[in-house]
Amino acid sequence: MRGALLDDTGKVLEERSFSHGLLTVKSGEFASVFENCFGDWMQAPDALCLMSGMVGSKQGWLEVPYCPCPAGFAEIAANLTWVEPGRLAIVPGLSCENDGVPDDTHLQRIPDVMRGEETQIFGALQLLGLQEALAVLPGTHSKWVQAQAGRIQSFSTFMTGEFFALLRQHSILSRSLPAGDGEFDSKAFDQGVTLALRSNSLLQTAFSTRTLSLFDRLPAEALPSYLSGLIIGEELRAQTLQANAHVVIIGSETLTQRYQRALALRDVSSQRVGSEATWAGLWAIAQTLDPSFLNQ
Structure with a gap:
């Protein structure tokens, strides 16, 4: 849980x-948790707090319906x-419908x-002065947004971070991988991205994490970076x-640097925006x- 105190110009004070x-x-x-963490900020008579994220989910403070795109x-x-x-x-999340199976009534459109x-997207657009953009938000469930x-207008989700964790911890690959991720190995990461971009499926390339270790082609300490490259590369290939x-x-x-590196291997230019996008988005x-509604 993160919070920021903004002044009347949107500048982050704390x-x-x-x-x-x-x-x-x-x-x-x-x-009570909110009060303990941020109650002092809310003492100001004109205080306004907007919250985004899973606080609006079924398991959150209040369930907030999704707002449909665009x-x-x-x-x-x-x-x-x-x-x-x-x-x-609480700020609503968004929903959209993507193409599915044309001749299947239930799967013609996939939510x-x-x-x-x-x-974060709205904040990044504000910070960069953009009206149009293709954006990616890396994470457990990466989002590609238009x-x-x-x-x-639309977006699609890739379970990239979760797949990494599953393969890292619960697959046969875990027997070859070291206990910790260790230092990032840029060369091994690039090798993973490059192989993924030239291959047809992660189902096939993922096993190379094990075989490259078996035949001493890659040292154990390089394997987490290599596997990360494979999975991020698969996301980019799609x-x-x-x-x-x-x-x-x-x-x-950490993640934006990896994605920028991976995109460069596909000859795609990019720019990075950090956590400041959240505060800029909430401010916007x-x-x-309507000022007349606030702090009545």
């Missing part, structure tokens, strides 16, 4: 981070769920969802990217609200 994840807060205790600031603001009217609200990433005219494509990468420094959403 940031706080806590170990409280969604599953560590029991039902009915969200208000969506921009107007749709987001209209679909805020107020915990405390005029002072404390996808996000919570929290929409705020934004046009300042609105999120993208339809134009020759002149430019990608905005939003997220932590707040600016769309």
